[in-house]
Amino acid sequence: MYNDDTIVALATGGGVGAISVVRISGSQSLHYTDALLKKTISGYASHSLVLRKLYDKEGLIDEAVISIFLDNKSYTGETVIEVSLHGSAYIAQRLLRAYLDLGARMAEPGEFTRRAFLNGKMDLAQAEAVADLIAAEHKFAHDQALHQLRGGFSEDIKFLRSRLLHFTSLIELELDFGEEDVEFASRSDLMDLVVQIKSQVDELKDSFELGNALKQGFALVLAGRPNAGKSTLFNALLNEDKAIVSDIEGTTRDSLEDKLRIGDISVRLIDTAGIREASDAIEREGINRTFKHIESAGATLYLFDPSGIDLENLKTDLDLLKSKGKRIWVCANKLDVFTGDLNTYRQLISAELNEDLWELSAHDKSSVNLLRKEIASRFKIDIAQLEQQTVVTNARHSSALNACSIELQMIKEGIDSGLSGDLMSFHLRSGIRALAEITGEIDNEEVLGEIFSSFCIGK
Numbered sequence: 001m002y003n004d005d006t007i008v009a010l011a012t013g014g015g016v017g018a019i020s021v022v023r024i025s026g027s028q029s030l031h032y033t034d035a036l037l038k039k040t041i042s043g044y045a046s047h048s049l050v051l052r053k054l055y056d057k058e059g060l061i062d063e064a065v066i067s068i069f070l071d072n073k074s075y076t077g078e079t080v081i082e083v084s085l086h087g088s089a090y091i092a093q094r095l096l097r098a099y100l101d102l103g104a105r106m107a108e109p110g111e112f113t114r115r116a117f118l119n120g121k122m123d124l125a126q127a128e129a130v131a132d133l134i135a136a137e138h139k140f141a142h143d144q145a146l147h148q149l150r151g152g153f154s155e156d157i158k159f160l161r162s163r164l165l166h167f168t169s170l171i172e173l174e175l176d177f178g179e180e181d182v183e184f185a186s187r188s189d190l191m192d193l194v195v196q197i198k199s200q201v202d203e204l205k206d207s208f209e210l211g212n213a214l215k216q217g218f219a220l221v222l223a224g225r226p227n228a229g230k231s232t233l234f235n236a237l238l239n240e241d242k243a244i245v246s247d248i249e250g251t252t253r254d255s256l257e258d259k260l261r262i263g264d265i266s267v268r269l270i271d272t273a274g275i276r277e278a279s280d281a282i283e284r285e286g287i288n289r290t291f292k293h294i295e296s297a298g299a300t301l302y303l304f305d306p307s308g309i310d311l312e313n314l315k316t317d318l319d320l321l322k323s324k325g326k327r328i329w330v331c332a333n334k335l336d337v338f339t340g341d342l343n344t345y346r347q348l349i350s351a352e353l354n355e356d357l358w359e360l361s362a363h364d365k366s367s368v369n370l371l372r373k374e375i376a377s378r379f380k381i382d383i384a385q386l387e388q389q390t391v392v393t394n395a396r397h398s399s400a401l402n403a404c405s406i407e408l409q410m411i412k413e414g415i416d417s418g419l420s421g422d423l424m425s426f427h428l429r430s431g432i433r434a435l436a437e438i439t440g441e442i443d444n445e446e447v448l449g450e451i452f453s454s455f456c457i458g459k
């Protein structure tokens with residue numbers, strides 16, 4: 001729902017900074033700003049910057065740079081004024097108060113962007129990309145948000161939609177000639193088209209799992225038997241003394257997570273209670289959590305102390321991990337004290353996982369540095385693959401794609417079983433509607449409310 005209130009909010013973060021920006025949007029924004037000035041700013045062209053003193057009833061608020069964006073040349077599609085103040089929370093509050101006294105209203109979270117959407121400045125997927133862009137903490141998330149903001153993802157969706165519409169028009173044309181039993185498109189051509197579109201929809205849908213994992217940062221789980229050195233490695237990778245390390249078996253009882261940044265890559269590093277026989281309920285819960293993490297993680301780094309485990313037990317662990325996790329990397333630890341031969345271990349890892357054995361000592365900085373680089377380069381391969389294609393990183397988009405895919409499946413089966421034209425058209429229309437929801441061509445007040453309420457105020 002659109003209203004023409006003039007809305008105001010602090011657009012910069014609440015913390016201390018050199019400047020803070022108050023943003024006001026709506027038909028009265030220029031008028032209200034003028035009421036705080038001794039000399040009008042009306043008459044300036046859009047995108048002008050003007051230095052002015054602002055006054056409220058008590059006197060001078062601040063001297064500030066005022067940016068003027070007129071009507072459809074602004075972010076929201078309405079007249080927007082941005083006042084760049086000295087970065088004091090007190091000054092910003094006084095200006096906000098002055099605007100409210102004049103008749104403006106505090107903006108709701110995401111309301112500026114919501115207006116941009118409602119005024120046709122961007123579609124819904126682009127509006128969502130604004131929130132992603134603000135939240136992006138690493139290169140992949142940033143790249144994806146930018147691509148989506150520029151409309152790349154929306155283009156893909158619109159292309160799929162237009163192909164489905166074409167298909168629908170053929171089917172519906174036949175319906176118009178229902179009595180005469182004509183076929184405008186051969187069923188095998190239609191089948192080819194549906195199969196093609198469905199595979200594109202599915203590819204996008206399937207990219208969500210990895211796309212979302214990348215957006216949140218890759219999860220890397222440290223697993224292994226007690227005393228393998230998981231917590232020691234966790235601390236060494238993070239360069240922090242975060243997890244408790246001791247030679248008592250079962251030191252770590254719960255999972256512990258922290259963000260590890262390696263260049264462009266952001267990794268969610270998770271230390272766990274590991275894999276062992278539980279002797280009490282708390283320990284059992286800790287081990288359950290280990291496996292939950294392994295199941296959802298991008299990769300698991302299995303750590304072992306070669307002087308503390310034989311080949312048979314190692315194989316048992318690897319078999320268990322293989323049944324749970326997507327990608328298992330294996331690392332022998334404590335090589336500063338181990339003097340034996342690792343060859344049989346290397347052969348086992350190669351046979352079981354088709355992987356090399358990583359070797360290090362968590363006490364040795366340079367080998368930990370090498371491991372860090374290796375982790376980054378592994379995850380970079382995933383990113384490089386995803387950069388070739390449009391990736392879905394938004395759960396709402398993924399479920400809409402899924403809904404579309406289900407309809408397409410019905411049509412595929414329908415073509416085979418001679419489904420009637422009107423039912424075919426019904427499924428097609430449902431599939432098209434699902435795609436239209438992504439870009440917001442179909443208005444749904446509830447969906448809009450949910451999306452924009454998760455934005456920060458001032459955006």
Ligand SMILES: Nc1nc2c(ncn2[C@@H]2O[C@H](COP(=O)(O)OP(=O)(O)OP(=O)(O)O)[C@@H](O)[C@H]2O)c(=O)[nH]1
Binds near residue numbers: 361363
């Ligand atoms: N010599 C040597 N000792 C290590 C190395 N890494 C860890 N340790 C020692 O091994 C013991 C166990 O380390 P932790 O990091 O607590 O092992 P963990 O796998 O987290 O053990 P739990 O939490 O009990 O499952 C500690 O005494 C560490 O100092 C290493 O690379 N070399």
Ligand SMILES: [Mg+2]
Binds near residue numbers: 230231252
């Ligand atoms: Mg531990």
